[in-house]
Amino acid sequence: MKFKWFSGLAMGLAVAATASVLGAAQAKAKTDLLVYTAVEADELKKFKKAFESDYPDVNIKWVRDSTGIITSKLLAEKDNPKADIVWGVAATSLLLLSNYDYFQGYAPKGLDKLSKKYYDTTNPAPLWVGQRAWIASICFNTVEGEKYKLPVPTSWDDLTKPVYKGHVIMPNPNSSGTGFLDVSSWIQLKGEDAAWKYMDALHENIARYTHSGSKPCKLAAKGEIPIGVSFAYRGAKSKNDGAPLEVVAPSEGVGWDLESFGIVKNTKNLKAAQALADWSVSKKAQEIYNEEYAVVAMPGIAKPVKNFPPGIEDKMIKNDFKWAASNRIRILDEWRKRYDGKSEPK
Secondary structure, eight states, rough: OHHHHHHHHHHHHHOOOOOHHHHHHHHHSEEEHHHOOOOOHHHHHHHHHHHHHHHHHHHEEEEEHHHHHHHHHHHHHHTTTOOSSSEEEEHHHHHHHTTTTOOOOOOOOTGSSSSSGBBBOOOOSSSEEEEEEEEEEEEEHHHHHHHOOOOOOOOOHHHHHHHTTTEEEEEEETTTTHHHHHHHHHHHHOEEEEEEEHHHHHHHHHHESSSSSSHHHHHHHHTSSSSEEEHHHHHHHHHHHHHHEEEEETTBBBBBBEEEEEEEESSSSSHHHHHHHHTTTSSHHHHHTTTSSSSSSSSSTOOOOSOOOOTHHHHOOOOOHHHHHHHHHHHHHHHHHHHGGGGGOO
16 A cells, blocks of 8 residues: 555656646747837837737847937947847837848738838838837927916927927937937928027927937926927827826927837847737737827728827828938937037936
8 A cells, every 4th residue: 555655656746747847848948039129118018918928939028218229229239239129119210220231131921911101112021110100299288388378389380489488398319219200300391401490499498308208298297397399199198197288299290200120130039039020010919009009000900099189190291211310320419419418317
């Protein structure tokens, strides 16, 4: 009897040990995918959950920062890239990085269902693919505006009026993709000389420049400043959460950029990176993008987003991404010389 009992115990322990080893092997089989992103931090959890529910053998590890900082980090690593895939970063940044042979072409499954203006046309396969557009806007706190007797601005030019002096915050374009799309769009709208004169006048009214594109709107939502130059997603989200905001799409037109992805050349996790690329152009992903953003890459998916400025898609300028990418460093250097003195400490 003792022998049978010990024999059964041994067999049970052996089975448990085998199961433990198999479980450990399965856990080790999960691929860690290093993803550099500029997507808003409060959205990353839902993207990770949705993707990993479809690809449970992949574990996303985010490295997240503002667009300008992520772009600088990628440029600094260009001789020895660390990321497996860049995801949710401005198309203008990915175009700049493409000049350094940063990405390998890949046509994700379902690419043909996207609008052609939202992805790279390099043959034989695109180096980057757009996901959704983030669009400039003004966040105006109506309570603070009433306190200071400020009219609601309806145009970019309005922001240079003396009544707004000290009441405006905007992002530093060296740190923020939103800041860069503002500056590059003003140059495209007005011409170079007129745009710098405009920014000189705007600078007189700026309280300070932030290193985050969403922060000016967050500060306006809290009542710490009447006006934050930001982007429509953050304005709509803050207003939906109860902030006393008007989200304004200026009459001259609004700058925009595409959150986009590109697979880093020589990644050791190519299969997992391609899985994320495939998922990112799927209908499921596009519908998740549209929960917060009004313009996505797949036609027929986007539905109106509550408290986005009405008709904002019609105000999106004809954005020359290649021009913006090729002139990025020159524009940022000039901006820094003129205006960096009002930037927040990093």
